[in-house]
Structures are given as structure tokens and as C-alpha cells.
Amino acid sequence: MFKSIILYKTQGDFAVTERVEAEVVVAGGGPGGICAALAAARLGKKTVLATDRPVLGGNSSSEIRVWTRGATGAGNLYGEEMGVWGELKLRNLYLNQEGNPVFWDDVLLEQVLSEPNLKLYLNTHISGMETDGKGRIAWVSGFQMMTEKELRFEGAYYIDATGDGSLGAMAGLPYRMGKESRDTYGESFAPVEEERATFGSTLFFFTKREDHPVSYIAPDYAYPRETIEELLGKGGRIANEKMDGCDYWWFETGGMADTIREAQEIGLELKRFTAGVWDYIKNSGRYDADCLTLSWEGNMPGKRESRRFITKKILTQQDILEHRAFEDGAFYGGWYLDFHPSHGFKTEEDNCTQIPVQVYAVPLGCLYPTCDSNLLFAGRDIGVSHVAFASTRIMNTCALSGQAAGTLAARCIELGKRPGDLEAEEIQGVQQTLLRNDMMIPGIRHREERDLAREAGVSSSGAECRGALLETGTFSLSDGGILVFPRRAAGTEFLVESGQTTEVSYQCYRSDVPSRLALGSRVGTMKTVIPEGKSWVRFPIPEGVADGFITLEFSENQSVIFATGEEQLTGFLLGREDSPRYCYPCLKLPDGCGLYGESNVVNGYNRPWREPGSWMSGPAFGEGGEFPWIRLDFQEPKTVREILVFFNPDLSRELNSSRASMWDDHHKFLPRTGMPPELVRSAVIDGILPDGSRREIAVLEENWRRTWRVLPPDGITVTGLILEIRGTYGASRAEIFEICVY
Ligand SMILES: Cc1cc2nc3c(=O)[nH]c(=O)nc-3n(C[C@H](O)[C@H](O)[C@H](O)COP(=O)(O)OP(=O)(O)OC[C@H]3O[C@@H](n4cnc5c(N)ncnc54)[C@H](O)[C@@H]3O)c2cc1C
Structure with missing residues (x-):
């Protein structure tokens, strides 16, 4: 072709x-x-x-x-x-x-x-x-x-x-x-005068621990150990026997040169430097590095910056x-x-x-x-x-x-x-x-005229309305913390324990998509009393906040401890600003808040935006042979040629191509050790034919994708569709963000 x-x-x-x-x-x-x-x-x-x-x-x-x-x-x-x-x-x-x-x-x-x-x-x-x-x-x-x-x-x-x-x-x-100079676009972080300088380039190496000593004699071109010692420790530049690959992102040079025309010189300079650092780790006597060797060393410098084009915007x-x-x-x-x-x-x-x-x-x-x-x-x-x-x-x-x-x-x-x-x-x-095709554009809804799901009636085997009650862990406010929840569920009660009756005050922020670091627009300071012992507590928020996610920022409190569990309800997280280790609070949803209702699958958002935006079944997956289902009913028979279903791969955790070893403290990164429990692993879609009978349209097994795309051959004429979730990668609830039908 x-x-x-x-x-x-x-x-x-x-x-x-x-x-x-x-x-x-x-x-x-x-x-x-x-x-x-x-x-x-x-x-x-x-x-x-x-x-x-x-x-x-x-x-x-x-x-x-x-x-x-x-x-x-x-x-x-x-x-x-x-x-x-x-x-x-x-x-x-x-x-x-x-x-x-x-x-x-x-x-x-x-x-x-x-x-x-x-x-x-x-x-x-x-x-x-x-x-x-x-x-x-x-x-x-x-x-x-x-x-x-x-x-x-x-x-x-x-x-x-x-x-x-x-x-x-x-x-x-x-x-x-x-x-650019500060005046070019009025940017306060730009230098006063324009500069030719850019970000530099980097070479990495990966290490491996053998079961026997391995010697290393540095090539003549390597920077001497004294030079490396002088550079280390300055501006947060660290090297040690535990570090690998991306941990060494700070091996950076070439920003003062031309990253295109002088790329070869920059690459060779990086070779001198990386060989010098490795020599220092191996031979300075400061590290437990006798059995360490290099399993890989980069030769192709990673380039951070070169040309940026003058575009319409x-x-x-x-x-x-x-x-x-x-x-x-x-x-x-x-x-x-x-x-x-x-x-x-x-x-x-x-x-x-x-x-x-x-x-x-x-x-x-x-x-x-x-x-x-x-x-x-x-x-x-x-x-x-x-x-x-x-x-x-x-x-x-x-x-x-x-x-x-x-x-x-x-x-x-x-x-x-x-x-x-x-x-x-x-x-x-x-x-x-x-x-x-599963992109997100802040503030823009997925609304296609031809999407038959928009006009469909939606029903399900039931939507999560109670909350996450099973307590398996704790989260102490001894180092402070943040609590995220959707405004729509502002009356949620959280299970909290305190050694004494105490008044807790907290800052409240509002955002479209929550963040643990850029908390959002500050909407006020509030306080609540936490009784002695264990109790369900509401955290009031200021009036006038109509929608969005609310983030509460707590300062250190030695006596207050949140109960946490394994059940992640999208939209609720507990954590600290400086760590990607989130906990899932034990919580009771307010009556009738309808946070995870079926209609969310046709609301035009395929991920959290101002609220979780998903349909979530109640717990007890597959209990008694019953699998959770969600159903679309059309007003009249429709010929369906394509169905898209958007699952939840837990969008609050990073998916990375590869790993570095100093992941938590250094990079604020928590490696995944398996498929996201929330992701749907197996499912079935049945069509309801005009004569009322059901016909299986598609079966999904060993799914790893976020989007399930079904293309019924030659289309199929139905009055409705039933999606039954047969399994997840561990979550006890089924969760769907969006369903589109064409
Ligand atoms: C050391 C370093 C650390 C970084 N840290 C991170 C990080 O931790 N996480 C992160 O996400 N990003 C990080 N970045 C930034 C990120 O790697 C780059 O911005 C990103 O890779 C750019 O993507 P790209 O597709 O534009 O270009 P590139 O990834 O540079 O890919 C461009 C490709 O085009 C090829 N190419 C170039 N010229 C031609 C040509 N004329 N004809 C054909 N092919 C050509 C190149 O060989 C290359 O394969 C880092 C960058 C560097 C250098």
C-alpha cells in the first residue's frame, strides 16, 4: 500500500x-x-x-x-x-x-x-x-x-x-x-535580558552488583577524582553506590554551548564527567562499591533543549x-x-x-x-x-x-x-x-452529535452510595497532611481517631483537578472539633464553593489519626504534599449525593474533572454469581458500529517507561508493582435486539488498555446495550468513566 x-x-x-x-x-x-x-x-x-x-x-x-x-x-x-x-x-x-x-x-x-x-x-x-x-x-x-x-x-x-x-x-x-527577556512575554521567571543559554544535556549509567569484587580503572579522559569531589555536594548534586540511571539527571552540561552545533563536544564532556563520577564511586574508598560494576553506560547524550519555533500562539x-x-x-x-x-x-x-x-x-x-x-x-x-x-x-x-x-x-x-x-x-x-481518542483538554467536554449514548437511558446493577468502610490502616497528621474530596460530596464523614478532644483548623482550596503541590484557589480557613476516641467527622468547607475538588491542608497535629483502607473511591485521597504515597480514607458518603451515578458515563468526561465523573458499582464484586452491569437503552432501534468504553487505570499514580532506584525521597515517585487494581480485566457487552432477545457482541479478556474499542462487524441493530464487568485487577468495585456509541 x-x-x-x-x-x-x-x-x-x-x-x-x-x-x-x-x-x-x-x-x-x-x-x-x-x-x-x-x-x-x-x-x-x-x-x-x-x-x-x-x-x-x-x-x-x-x-x-x-x-x-x-x-x-x-x-x-x-x-x-x-x-x-x-x-x-x-x-x-x-x-x-x-x-x-x-x-x-x-x-x-x-x-x-x-x-x-x-x-x-x-x-x-x-x-x-x-x-x-x-x-x-x-x-x-x-x-x-x-x-x-x-x-x-x-x-x-x-x-x-x-x-x-x-x-x-x-x-x-x-x-x-x-x-527570552522578561519583557518579551512579560514573564517574571525570565531573565531581564535575553540569553542564548539553554538547558544542557546528560548521559546516564546503570550499575549492577556482582557477587565478587570488580575493579575499575578509569580511562585517561575521565575527570580526576579531585574534580568530582569538588563538584559533588554543591546545589544538591549527589552520587553514591545506590544511584542509577535517572537518579543522575543532574549530570548536565552544554547549556552554555550550542546544543546542536556543539553536540559532539557536549557528549565527550559528559563522557569525561560520567567516567570521573564512576571512578569516584568505585575508587574513592567512600562507598560500598567493590562489587559494583556498570551494566550499561550511555553514549547518546539526552538533549533537553534546542530550537523552539515561533508558532501562531x-x-x-x-x-x-x-x-x-x-x-x-x-x-x-x-x-x-x-x-x-x-x-x-x-x-x-x-x-x-x-x-x-x-x-x-x-x-x-x-x-x-x-x-x-x-x-x-x-x-x-x-x-x-x-x-x-x-x-x-x-x-x-x-x-x-x-x-x-x-x-x-x-x-x-x-x-x-x-x-x-x-x-x-x-x-x-x-x-x-x-x-x-482519550485525550484530556481542560474544560472541554466530549460531546459528539453522533454519539448515541448521549440520548440513551442509563441504568445499572447499582451505584456506590455508602462509602469505604473497611479499616485496615491509619494516617497520622503528625507531619500535617492533605485531604481531597469532591465538593459534591462535601458532607462526607471520615473516620478519625484522636487522643483528646481537639479543634483542628485547616486551609481549604478549590481546583478542577486536585494537586498535592499546587493546591488550587484558596477559599478559606475552617475548623472542626474532633472528639476524643474514634468517630465519624465532617470537615465543613466555606460557603459559596459551587463545584470542583476541595483540598484541605492540615498543619501538624500529634493527636489526630485518620482511618484508612484498601478501597480507593475515585476523588478521595489523603496524603502529604511531599510524598506520592496516597492513602484512601475510610469514609461514609452523604445520603443521596449520587457521586458515582450511572449518568456519569454519558457526561462527556472520561476522567475526573471537577468531580470523579465515573459510575462505580457497589462493593462485593461478583458476589453470588452476579456481576455488576451498566445498561444503555435507546428510544428506538439503533445500528451500532462502534462502542468505546473508558476504564479507570488509577490516574493518580504514575505510569513510567523505566525506573530509577532512588524513587521515593529523591524523585517523589512510587513505582507500580502490578496492574492498577481498578482497571477492568474482563467484561462482556451484550446487545438487546429489537425482539427483546440478548446477543453477545464482544468479550474482553486479559485487558490492559484504558479504552475498550468494539467494532461490531457490519454494525448491529439494537435497542440497548448491557456491559457486564466480569473482573478487575483486584478492586472490589467496577468503575467506568465514559461509554460512547456510534
Ligand atoms: C537528561 C534528561 C532528563 C530528562 N528528564 C526527564 C524525565 O525525567 N521525564 C521526562 O518525561 N522527560 C524528561 N526529560 C525531557 C524529555 O526527555 C524530552 O523533552 C523529550 O524526550 C522530548 O521528546 P521529543 O519527542 O520532542 O524528542 P526526543 O525524545 O528528543 O526524540 C526525538 C527523536 O528524533 C530523532 N531525530 C532527531 N533529528 C532527526 C532527523 N533529522 N531525522 C530523523 N530523526 C531525527 C532523535 O534521534 C530522537 O530519536 C529529560 C531530558 C533529558 C535530556
Whole structure:
């Protein structure tokens, strides 16, 4: 189906030039490029993904081994990025629970190879193109190592996901490298004067403990141990025998150089430094490192920053911190504004400064230039200021930008329009496609006219209305804490024990999506009396807060202890601002609050937004042979061609490509040790035929996905659908966020 024509042979018998026709051509196989390519291909566009490495994943690949992080890692609860990237991360969790970076490569390759509309070209460095000189590209070309082929890719749209923005630069599109001045966008975190400096690059190593001593003689180029000793300890830079891989994110240099033109020098400097650190760990006599050796050492520097393009909209600090809404909002970010010193490991400045942010929207306008171009951007080269980039550069956000770019390209091809010429409803069409494919756009509901579920009557075997009563643990306020609950369930009673009658005061915050670090808008200070002994306690909130999540912030209290359990009710969490270890409070829901009612599955939100937004069955899964079910009834028979069901993979816990060893204190990260208990593992959908009989439409077994997509062959005419949940990965309740029927 991919037409590939040999155009001519060059240089005797050495190289051939081959033409490949596609609709969307994506350059760069990192998070941005993979998601762009999969998104465009899944929307039916003949897509090429060309990357210059032998493996997919960009910085997350086993060649570099940066672990994927995002909004949840920066404290945003229920913030885990889904869509195409979420599917890859869940597949990784299913196949690769140890977080081995080598198997992450396999996951990416597997999904790319399984996509019929997508053709992958590895080892292909795009280095040429023909343009009209104004931004429109006729073709791009790249040399593929090992095949001696010069490949010429022709498409209607091109997506630059190279990180460096190589296609944009070749096309002559305007870009920036370095930091804008404070006045450029009025950003208080920007330097007063503009600077050419960027974030630097990094090489990692992984260690392994043998059962016998292993010697290490450093190569001549290694930094001497004295130099390493001088650098260590400054600005939080630590190294020891327990650290591995991403723990060494602070091995950073090159920010004061040109991260593109001087990439080789930066890489060699990093080799000198990493060899020096390893020599120091092995041979300084300060560590228990006799039996330690290196199991892997990086050679391909991970590059943090290079070109950022001048696009229709440049995202800024204010857009992020004020959670500005955009008519063309397309995806979201939620990582910290995470600034690294450009001098890298050679400075005494803190190795990073992280300012927590709440989930914020990023518009389509950041993905395309203002001129008449058929080039879009994805990943770290999109149009953001350096300050905003400090957040958007995180891989999960880069991946979401890729899905948005792939979707936008596909739609522009269908409409025969440039992105900047799309009418409001065409932009809404792109947004609805993104939402249907499991993206989140802050504040925008999934509302498609053709979704038959919207008009259906919804009923179920029962919705959770009591609460989580089973007590298995405790959470003390001795170091303070935060309690999150939905405004709609403000009368909830929590099981609390106190050694004495005490008055507890707390700050109250409101947010659309809760966060343990950027708590939201402060709405007041309240207090409540906790009686001596164990009792059910309500925590009143100020009047006038109509909706959203409420976060209560408690200061230290030595006598108050919350009872906790294993049952997670989405929307309720207890924890501390400085830790990702959340507890699930024992609680009694207020009568009639209807928090987890059936109608939530057709409310247009496929994840928590202002409230949990899910249907949750009562406990006692499968008791007496009865499985929880939810049912849609149409007013008249409908022909159903597609059903989408969105499950809960616990969006408050990170899904990572790989792991570092110092996970908790150092990274505020809690590794998953198994599939999320809440995720539905097996289920069945039956159709109710017009004659009233039931017919099985689909069976799901060993599910690992967040979205179950059912395509009844040739469609099926039904008056209703019944979804029966047969099993989860451990949760005693079944939970569904959204059901769509087309
Ligand atoms: C050391 C370090 C630590 C970081 N820490 C984290 C972290 O903990 N978690 C996190 O999520 N993010 C982290 N980041 C940021 C994150 O890794 C990057 O911002 C992200 O990978 C960018 O994604 P991307 O798809 O735009 O580009 P990349 O991941 O850089 O992928 C681009 C791909 O395109 C290829 N390519 C480049 N030029 C061409 C060309 N001309 N033709 C064909 N292919 C080309 C590259 O080889 C690469 O494979 C870190 C980055 C670094 C360097």
C-alpha cells in the first residue's frame, strides 16, 4: 500500500534514491513523533515515521533511558496522561513490570509495527527537503544507514518531532534558542535580558552488583577524582553506590554551548564527567562499591533543549500559572516549571528549581507556524517560551502534543485546509476527535452529535452510595497532611481517631483537578472539633464553593489519626504534599449525593474533572454469581458500529517507561508493582435486539488498555446495550468513566 519507487542510482552502485508516497510524514521517533504518527495513521492517513536511531523512544529509549514523567509526577492527582501514550505506558506496565528500558523499546516497536497505515523507517536521518522557500514542503529526504538508501518522503503534511526542530530549520521557519527577556512575554521567571543559554544535556549509567569484587580503572579522559569531589555536594548534586540511571539527571552540561552545533563536544564532556563520577564511586574508598560494576553506560547524550519555533500562539508562563483557557485547546501539561542552571554540573546553583503547577491547557496554535506551511511541530520544538518550555518539555506532555499534531494533520488533509484557516467548528471537530481518542483538554467536554449514548437511558446493577468502610490502616497528621474530596460530596464523614478532644483548623482550596503541590484557589480557613476516641467527622468547607475538588491542608497535629483502607473511591485521597504515597480514607458518603451515578458515563468526561465523573458499582464484586452491569437503552432501534468504553487505570499514580532506584525521597515517585487494581480485566457487552432477545457482541479478556474499542462487524441493530464487568485487577468495585456509541 505504501508506494516506494526507486528514482535513480547515485555514486556507481553505492546509493539508490527511493521515493515513498504518504499523506503524513513524521520525522523523529521520540514521544512526540510516535504519538503523532500513531494518531495520524489511526485516523486512516497513510503515515511514515522516519527516525535516525535504530530504536524508538527518543530520550526514553534504551539508548538514553530517561524515564517518562508528567502531570501526576509533579503532584497533579488524576493527571496521568492517556491517549496513545497512555496506551503505550499501560502496555509497558503489562509486559514490563520491572521497568526495564530495553523492553520499553519493544513496546514502542510493537505498537508502531502493528499499525497497518504506518510505515517505519529506522536509522533514517532527515537532512534534505524541497520547499517553495516560504514554508511549504514538497518532500523531505533522509539517508538510511545500512541500506545505502536515500529515501525521499512525499506527503501532504509533515510533522517535525526531531526535538531539534531540524525540519523547521531546513524550511527556514523562525525559531528561538535560549531564553527570552522578561519583557518579551512579560514573564517574571525570565531573565531581564535575553540569553542564548539553554538547558544542557546528560548521559546516564546503570550499575549492577556482582557477587565478587570488580575493579575499575578509569580511562585517561575521565575527570580526576579531585574534580568530582569538588563538584559533588554543591546545589544538591549527589552520587553514591545506590544511584542509577535517572537518579543522575543532574549530570548536565552544554547549556552554555550550542546544543546542536556543539553536540559532539557536549557528549565527550559528559563522557569525561560520567567516567570521573564512576571512578569516584568505585575508587574513592567512600562507598560500598567493590562489587559494583556498570551494566550499561550511555553514549547518546539526552538533549533537553534546542530550537523552539515561533508558532501562531507561543505558550507563556502566565498561560500556565493562570490556567488560561483557549478556544483551540488541544491537550494539557502539568509538570513543574522545572528550571535547570545552564552551567550544569559546573555551578554551585541548585541543580533545579521546580515550581508546581496545576494542569493547564495547550492550544493547537502552538503546533503550527503563521505562514502558509504544511509543517507542524510536536514534542519539545513546539511554540512555547523558554519559561513555559521548562514544563512542556516533559515527555508525557511532548507525547500529547504529538497526538494533537497527528490529529490536526489528518483533519487538515480531509478538509483541504491549513490549520490557521480552520473555522471554529472545525477546530471543535479536532478537539472532539482528540477527546474520543482519550485525550484530556481542560474544560472541554466530549460531546459528539453522533454519539448515541448521549440520548440513551442509563441504568445499572447499582451505584456506590455508602462509602469505604473497611479499616485496615491509619494516617497520622503528625507531619500535617492533605485531604481531597469532591465538593459534591462535601458532607462526607471520615473516620478519625484522636487522643483528646481537639479543634483542628485547616486551609481549604478549590481546583478542577486536585494537586498535592499546587493546591488550587484558596477559599478559606475552617475548623472542626474532633472528639476524643474514634468517630465519624465532617470537615465543613466555606460557603459559596459551587463545584470542583476541595483540598484541605492540615498543619501538624500529634493527636489526630485518620482511618484508612484498601478501597480507593475515585476523588478521595489523603496524603502529604511531599510524598506520592496516597492513602484512601475510610469514609461514609452523604445520603443521596449520587457521586458515582450511572449518568456519569454519558457526561462527556472520561476522567475526573471537577468531580470523579465515573459510575462505580457497589462493593462485593461478583458476589453470588452476579456481576455488576451498566445498561444503555435507546428510544428506538439503533445500528451500532462502534462502542468505546473508558476504564479507570488509577490516574493518580504514575505510569513510567523505566525506573530509577532512588524513587521515593529523591524523585517523589512510587513505582507500580502490578496492574492498577481498578482497571477492568474482563467484561462482556451484550446487545438487546429489537425482539427483546440478548446477543453477545464482544468479550474482553486479559485487558490492559484504558479504552475498550468494539467494532461490531457490519454494525448491529439494537435497542440497548448491557456491559457486564466480569473482573478487575483486584478492586472490589467496577468503575467506568465514559461509554460512547456510534
Ligand atoms: C537528561 C534528561 C532528563 C530528562 N528528564 C526527564 C524525565 O525525567 N521525564 C521526562 O518525561 N522527560 C524528561 N526529560 C525531557 C524529555 O526527555 C524530552 O523533552 C523529550 O524526550 C522530548 O521528546 P521529543 O519527542 O520532542 O524528542 P526526543 O525524545 O528528543 O526524540 C526525538 C527523536 O528524533 C530523532 N531525530 C532527531 N533529528 C532527526 C532527523 N533529522 N531525522 C530523523 N530523526 C531525527 C532523535 O534521534 C530522537 O530519536 C529529560 C531530558 C533529558 C535530556
